[in-house]
Amino acid sequence: MSTENKTYLSARNITKDFGTTRVLDDVSMDIQSGDVVSIIGPSGAGKSTFLRCMNLLETPTSGTVEIGDFAITLGAGRSTASKKELATLRRNVGMVFQSFNLFPHLTVLENICLAQRRVLGRDAEQARVRAFELLDRVGLKDKSEEYPGRCSGGQQQRVAIARSLSLDPQVMLFDEPTSALDPEVGAEILAVMRELAEEGMTMMVVTHEMGFARQVGDKVHVMVGGRIVESGDPEQVMTQPSHERTRQFLAAVLGR
Amino acid sequence: MVLFIAQGLIWTVIITLSSFALGALFGVFVALARSASSRVIRALARIYVDMIRSVPPLVWLFIVFFGLAELGLKLSPLQSAIVTFSVIASAYLGEIYRGGLASLGSGQIEAAQSIGLSRFDLLARIISPQIFRTVSPSMVTYGIGLMKDSALASTIGVVEMTFRANQVTQSTGMGLTSFAIVGGIYLALSIPLGLWARRVDEKMRKKYVVN
Ligand SMILES: Nc1ncnc2c1ncn2[C@@H]1O[C@H](COP(=O)(O)OP(=O)(O)O)[C@@H](O)[C@H]1O
Numbered sequence: 001m002s003t004e005n006k007t008y009l010s011a012r013n014i015t016k017d018f019g020t021t022r023v024l025d026d027v028s029m030d031i032q033s034g035d036v037v038s039i040i041g042p043s044g045a046g047k048s049t050f051l052r053c054m055n056l057l058e059t060p061t062s063g064t065v066e067i068g069d070f071a072i073t074l075g076a077g078r079s080t081a082s083k084k085e086l087a088t089l090r091r092n093v094g095m096v097f098q099s100f101n102l103f104p105h106l107t108v109l110e111n112i113c114l115a116q117r118r119v120l121g122r123d124a125e126q127a128r129v130r131a132f133e134l135l136d137r138v139g140l141k142d143k144s145e146e147y148p149g150r151c152s153g154g155q156q157q158r159v160a161i162a163r164s165l166s167l168d169p170q171v172m173l174f175d176e177p178t179s180a181l182d183p184e185v186g187a188e189i190l191a192v193m194r195e196l197a198e199e200g201m202t203m204m205v206v207t208h209e210m211g212f213a214r215q216v217g218d219k220v221h222v223m224v225g226g227r228i229v230e231s232g233d234p235e236q237v238m239t240q241p242s243h244e245r246t247r248q249f250l251a252a253v254l255g256r
Numbered sequence: 257m258v259l260f261i262a263q264g265l266i267w268t269v270i271i272t273l274s275s276f277a278l279g280a281l282f283g284v285f286v287a288l289a290r291s292a293s294s295r296v297i298r299a300l301a302r303i304y305v306d307m308i309r310s311v312p313p314l315v316w317l318f319i320v321f322f323g324l325a326e327l328g329l330k331l332s333p334l335q336s337a338i339v340t341f342s343v344i345a346s347a348y349l350g351e352i353y354r355g356g357l358a359s360l361g362s363g364q365i366e367a368a369q370s371i372g373l374s375r376f377d378l379l380a381r382i383i384s385p386q387i388f389r390t391v392s393p394s395m396v397t398y399g400i401g402l403m404k405d406s407a408l409a410s411t412i413g414v415v416e417m418t419f420r421a422n423q424v425t426q427s428t429g430m431g432l433t434s435f436a437i438v439g440g441i442y443l444a445l446s447i448p449l450g451l452w453a454r455r456v457d458e459k460m461r462k463k464y465v466v467n
């Protein structure tokens with residue numbers, strides 16, 4: 001297991017091609033245990049693809065994903081990860097999507113209990129207790145028996161966060177978790193995320209919320225055209241960007 | 257006469273239900289093969305489906321009953337009918353499932369993968385229950401069609417309703433009456449099935465409003 005201040009999750013030389021288009025070009029990134037790293041950049045830059053490579057929802061064309069001491073290298077004749085590699089990675093890495101992706105045919109409670117039971121092997125009571133703990137934490141205890149279709153977007157996203165946390169992940173990936181929500185509702189989600197960060201959760205967050213990246217993030221990476229063009233302290237990057245593309249991007253986002 | 261003909265109903269029901277059940281099961285594999293990541297598997301599944309759908313059911317029935325016998329595999333008329341209609345149903349139901357799968361969207365599958373669900377759980381607990389809701393009306397429609405097609409089994413000697421109506425006609429000359437009875441029984445089966453399917457569909461729609 002990882003210790004404090006040790007690289008926990010890392011991507012090394014990740015390249016991803018879709019057909020003949022190179023979407024990620026030699027991207028490397030480390031995240032230390034307990035840190036919050038933000039990834040910002042224009043739409044189409046490859047941020048989602050990169051994040052999805054971190055839990056192998058997308059298989060890199062080449063590169064290495066490493067979690068703790070467990071490394072998975074692809075490329076050089078190896079085009080798919082093994083079942084065991086996928087299982088190990090996904091047991092430790094949670095993900096929250098822009099579009100929530102709750103299971104509409106299951107109640108809120110069932111959404112949160114399913115993987116606890118089927119993946120971690122918890123019994124019904126253990127799963128239920130954990131689910132209610134998390135629902136309480138995201139303020140939705142009274143929604144446990146509702147179907148997702150009857151919950152607002154913000155509520156659905158909070159359930160999605162609880163679903164992911166129910167597996168006690170070491171790292172959480174967030175792909176623009178507030179982009180599908182009204183700003184006030186998005187703020188509630190950001191508050192939940194901020195709390196998680198304060199409790200020491202290791203987080204990799206793709207976001208357009210510059211305030212969050214600046215206040216909560218320990219580090220920010222700017223991705224443009226499938227490459228990291230600039231990385232560093234969020235305050236530094238946002239007030240004195242060193243790369244022209246970063247400046248253009250920040251002007252476009254903050255100018256709004 | 258009604259009673260004599262209606263006795264054939266048992267074979268209609270046996271052929272329809274068993275072929276539907278087997279076809280519904282094998283259809284899952286057809287749908288999986290049709291959406292497999294391997295191009296070869298996808299192509300083979302495509303050929304299977306197209307081949308089955310391009311040839312009339314009656315011809316398949318004769319191929320299985322007479323053709324396999326010639327090759328040394330002697331099946332009874334009932335067995336032949338069930339084998340034939342199961343295989344045909346697997347192709348059609350497989351395509352129906354595949355349509356449902358396409359309408360599900362990738363988000364559900366990604367969410368299931370991200371929480372580490374196995375492929376089996378993904379299929380059994382996430383995909384199947386959701387697409388069942390969207391495809392069940394088409395499945396019932398197909399099932400009603402299958403029931404009607406089962407009359408073809410009379411041509412190879414299964415003593416189902418059409419076969420019996422034909423016997424009656426041969427001996428009494430009352431073709432109109434005897435076949436009208438067969439038609440009436442099919443009608444009496446199809447209509448409630450269709451209504452039931454619509455009711456189930458509406459009920460499920462109400463349960464989890466998907467937005
Ligand atoms: N499955 C896919 N097949 C082909 N191209 C894709 C696929 N997914 C993403 N892309 C392309 O990759 C590029 C990066 O997409 P994405 O990672 O979603 O960017 P971002 O999240 O930064 O907006 C885009 O040009 C997009 O069209």
Ligand SMILES: [Mg+2]
Pocket residue numbers: 047048049176
């Ligand atoms: Mg994106």
